Each structure stands twice: as structure tokens, then as C-alpha cells.
Amino acid sequence: MARKLAKTSPLNIPPESPSNIPPEIIEIILLKLSSVKSLLRFKAVSKSWNTLISDPLFIQNHLQSSNNSSDNLFLMRFTNYSGKGFCLVKLEGQDFDTEAILKSPYGCNMILCECNGVLLVGDSTYKCSRKYVLWNPSTRKEIYFDCPCALFDKDEMLNPGICYDPITGDFKVVLIGSGSYAIYSCKNNSWTEKKLGIRYTGTTCHGIFVDGATYWRLFHYNENNAELLYFDPRTDELKTLQKPEQVKYDGGSVFIGVACLRGNLCLYVTTRDFGAQKIQIWIKEKGIRLGENPNWKELITITENVPTRTLWFKPLCFVGNEILIQSVFTGFLYYSPSEKTFEVFDKSCTNRVIPFRNSLYF
Structure with a gap:
């Protein structure tokens, strides 16, 4: 089995002499593989590979490597599927291209x-x-x-x-x-x-x-x-x-939500004042400190070109230097912090969409 896997492996590591390659180099190479399916197969190469790939630290580092990749993969409910399933899509510019259809476990259809x-x-x-x-x-x-x-x-x-x-x-x-x-x-x-x-x-x-x-x-x-x-x-x-001191909630004129951008907790606030709308995104400092007030940093304040009806507005992630946003009313949008402009590119999808991450967990 080891010889067969090694021959088909893109790593091209001879099974007869695995000790010729230092373990730390093997780990670096394996961490660069985004395919979880391949890594699960490689666990059968040897006991040392199985131990390495099963190690919690390796699993965490592989997930971090997946987070830093630019695959732009997302999961959403697939409404055109005859059964219940999810659609794995890749965002290319302003188009979602279908990569795979995943059958939903136990008939569940909601992320x-x-x-x-x-x-x-x-x-x-x-x-x-x-x-x-x-x-x-x-x-x-x-x-x-x-x-x-x-x-x-x-x-x-x-x-x-x-x-x-x-x-x-x-x-x-x-x-x-x-x-x-x-x-x-x-x-x-x-x-x-x-x-x-x-x-x-x-x-x-x-x-x-x-x-x-x-x-x-x-x-x-x-x-x-x-x-x-x-x-x-x-x-x-x-x-x-504790929220940022500047953020005040007064009912219908303010909407508050939480999201994750580049590994940080974000608080996004939409304010409507006499017809004008303002969007603010705050970033929380890293780390959990029980009993202490967190440090918040204002990331973006948007007062120009704000789309109407931003109540169900949610930042999803950064795509390059732009923020990908989903809204129930306007679909998907890009926001460019440098140009301070919004660009709507898909009004059809109202399903909950989340970034997909290759993970060895579970």
C-alpha cells in the first residue's frame, strides 16, 4: 500500500528511503497540500505520516494555511438540487462557479x-x-x-x-x-x-x-x-x-451585527439618520481577557454611496483588497475601501453563504 500511494503521490517521495528527507521538511510539504482527501490517503503511507497528519498541532496549522489561501470557496444551499444538498462554489470576479454538489447529511438543508x-x-x-x-x-x-x-x-x-x-x-x-x-x-x-x-x-x-x-x-x-x-x-x-463606547443602540435607526474578517471579530453598525445611512466596522483586539474591557479599533466608516435597505447587511470576508458583503435585499456586493465604492454583482442569491475552509478537524 505504501509503495502504491507513493507512486501516485505528487510529493514523489520514495517509500524505500523515507528517512532521507528530514521530518520537518515532510511536514512543510504536507501543510502546503490543500486537499484534505489526499492527506487522509497519505496517512496510510507510514506510521510516522499517520502520526504527523493526526497531530492536533498539524491539523491547526493546516487549517491556518487554508485560511491564508486565496481559493475564494463558499458553501450555500443548492435550491436546484432534486434532493437536499449544498453547493460548493468558487468566486471568480463577479461569478460563482460551481465546484461540487455535496449531499446534505441526514437531509439537513440549512447552514x-x-x-x-x-x-x-x-x-x-x-x-x-x-x-x-x-x-x-x-x-x-x-x-x-x-x-x-x-x-x-x-x-x-x-x-x-x-x-x-x-x-x-x-x-x-x-x-x-x-x-x-x-x-x-x-x-x-x-x-x-x-x-x-x-x-x-x-x-x-x-x-x-x-x-x-x-x-x-x-x-x-x-x-x-x-x-x-x-x-x-x-x-x-x-x-x-463591552461594545465600543461610540456605538449606541436606539432601536430602529441602528442595526448591529458581528462577523469575522481576517481572523478578527468585527462589529458592524448601520445607522440611519434623516434618510442618510452610515456603516461602521470595528475590529476587536486578539485574545480573550475575562473581566477586562476589550480594545476596539475602527476599521472603516462609510458615508458615501451607501446602498439603500442595508438592514440585513453582512460582511463575509476580504477578497483581495475588497470586502465581500451579502445583503438580503441587494444580493452580493464588493466594497472597495480605497475607492469608497460599492459594486452589486449578484441579486439572485438570498441563501446563507459562508466561506469554505479545508479542514482535518472532526
């Missing part, structure tokens, strides 16, 4: 959130569905689980998120309700319920996993205020994150 290339998917067919699947589309591995009915009211809107604990190697799914939250441990196949000190309401918000924690924007129940919350997998606690 909820992502963490280290692992997706939480659900079924949009049923209102307030409590059926979930953790799925890595790169390795085609999945885990199906149900949220116990006793944890939340039947019609309660839940705010899902995924977090990864690097110490225990555990993926944790967090579901935030109006007055409590539940944590599902993938490693232990168990649920933990915790109470919140305040009630939250509003439309469902999906958590964003950034820099070791998962973040949400939620609204107070019976209060005119929006809060940023984060879940720390080291303590399993849900905490409040």
Missing part, C-alpha cells in the same frame, strides 16, 4: 454556523427544529444529535453557535434561549443547561467563532439595548463583551 471548518446544520422544513448535525464537508464526517425538549419551550427561538476547546479537543454546540443556554459536548455526547441572569429576545442570531471564543449579538427583553455575548470553552460560561 447555521461554522467553527474550524466544522458546520452546524439543521432542517429548515420544520419550525424551531431541535435536530442538528455537526458536519465536516471536507472529511464527510458527521454527528447527529437532538436537543432534549425539556431544555427549552417548544416554540422558543434559539441562537446557535459552535466553539472548539483546544485543551480537551472537544467541539461544543451552544444554544442560547430567552432565559437559559444549553451546551452540547461532542466528546462526551452530553448536555449541560445553565441559566441566564437576563432574558433575551429578537430574531435568531448565529454565533461567530473567532480567536478561541464564540460571539453573538442579542437584544434585551423589554429593554431598548443590544448586547455582545461570548462563550469561553475553557469555563463553559457565557459573558458580556
Whole structure:
């Protein structure tokens, strides 16, 4: 088996003399392979290759290498598919070219959130569905689980998120309700319920996993205020994150959301004032510091050429030096910070779209 894989391998490493190449050089070469399928095959070359590719540090470094690549791959629900599935597409300029059709696990057709290339998917067919699947589309591995009915009211809107604990190697799914939250441990196949000190309401918000924690924007129940919350997998606690002092929420004239841009947590704010619209994007400093106020840096303030109806506006990622944005009303847009201009290029897609990352996790 080792000889056969080596002959077809693009690495062209002779199986008879693997020791001729230093292990650190082999690791560098393997890290440059974006294909998870190839890496899984290469685990059969030798025990040392299997140990290397299975090492958590290698998996993390490979994911980081995938993050830094310019593949511009995205996942979206494929509405033209006769069954339930997702479409892997590549963004080339202003066109989405289909790379592959992926069959959805357990018939789920809705992408909820992502963490280290692992997706939480659900079924949009049923209102307030409590059926979930953790799925890595790169390795085609999945885990199906149900949220116990006793944890939340039947019609309660839940705010899902995924977090990864690097110490225990555990993926944790967090579901935030109006007055409590539940944590599902993938490693232990168990649920933990915790109470919140305040009630939250509003439309469902999906958590964003950034820099070791998962973040949400939620609204107070019976209060005119929006809060940023984060879940720390080291303590399993849900905490409040202070917003930039300049950001004030006053209901209908301000929209606040969270996103991830180049590995940083971003807070984006749309303000409508006497018909004029302004968009601000703030970047949070790296690292989790419990009990301390974070440092926020204003990345962009947009006051010119702002498209109308930017309520459901969400930055997705940088494509070159431009920011790719998705809006329910206007489709996909590019924003050029240098030229301060927007460019709409696809008005047809309203499905949730997330950047795709090749990942060995899970």
C-alpha cells in the first residue's frame, strides 16, 4: 500500500528511503497540500505520516494555511438540487462557479454556523427544529444529535453557535434561549443547561467563532439595548463583551451585527439618520481577557454611496483588497475601501453563504 500511494503521490517521495528527507521538511510539504482527501490517503503511507497528519498541532496549522489561501470557496444551499444538498462554489470576479454538489447529511438543508471548518446544520422544513448535525464537508464526517425538549419551550427561538476547546479537543454546540443556554459536548455526547441572569429576545442570531471564543449579538427583553455575548470553552460560561463606547443602540435607526474578517471579530453598525445611512466596522483586539474591557479599533466608516435597505447587511470576508458583503435585499456586493465604492454583482442569491475552509478537524 505504501509503495502504491507513493507512486501516485505528487510529493514523489520514495517509500524505500523515507528517512532521507528530514521530518520537518515532510511536514512543510504536507501543510502546503490543500486537499484534505489526499492527506487522509497519505496517512496510510507510514506510521510516522499517520502520526504527523493526526497531530492536533498539524491539523491547526493546516487549517491556518487554508485560511491564508486565496481559493475564494463558499458553501450555500443548492435550491436546484432534486434532493437536499449544498453547493460548493468558487468566486471568480463577479461569478460563482460551481465546484461540487455535496449531499446534505441526514437531509439537513440549512447552514447555521461554522467553527474550524466544522458546520452546524439543521432542517429548515420544520419550525424551531431541535435536530442538528455537526458536519465536516471536507472529511464527510458527521454527528447527529437532538436537543432534549425539556431544555427549552417548544416554540422558543434559539441562537446557535459552535466553539472548539483546544485543551480537551472537544467541539461544543451552544444554544442560547430567552432565559437559559444549553451546551452540547461532542466528546462526551452530553448536555449541560445553565441559566441566564437576563432574558433575551429578537430574531435568531448565529454565533461567530473567532480567536478561541464564540460571539453573538442579542437584544434585551423589554429593554431598548443590544448586547455582545461570548462563550469561553475553557469555563463553559457565557459573558458580556463591552461594545465600543461610540456605538449606541436606539432601536430602529441602528442595526448591529458581528462577523469575522481576517481572523478578527468585527462589529458592524448601520445607522440611519434623516434618510442618510452610515456603516461602521470595528475590529476587536486578539485574545480573550475575562473581566477586562476589550480594545476596539475602527476599521472603516462609510458615508458615501451607501446602498439603500442595508438592514440585513453582512460582511463575509476580504477578497483581495475588497470586502465581500451579502445583503438580503441587494444580493452580493464588493466594497472597495480605497475607492469608497460599492459594486452589486449578484441579486439572485438570498441563501446563507459562508466561506469554505479545508479542514482535518472532526
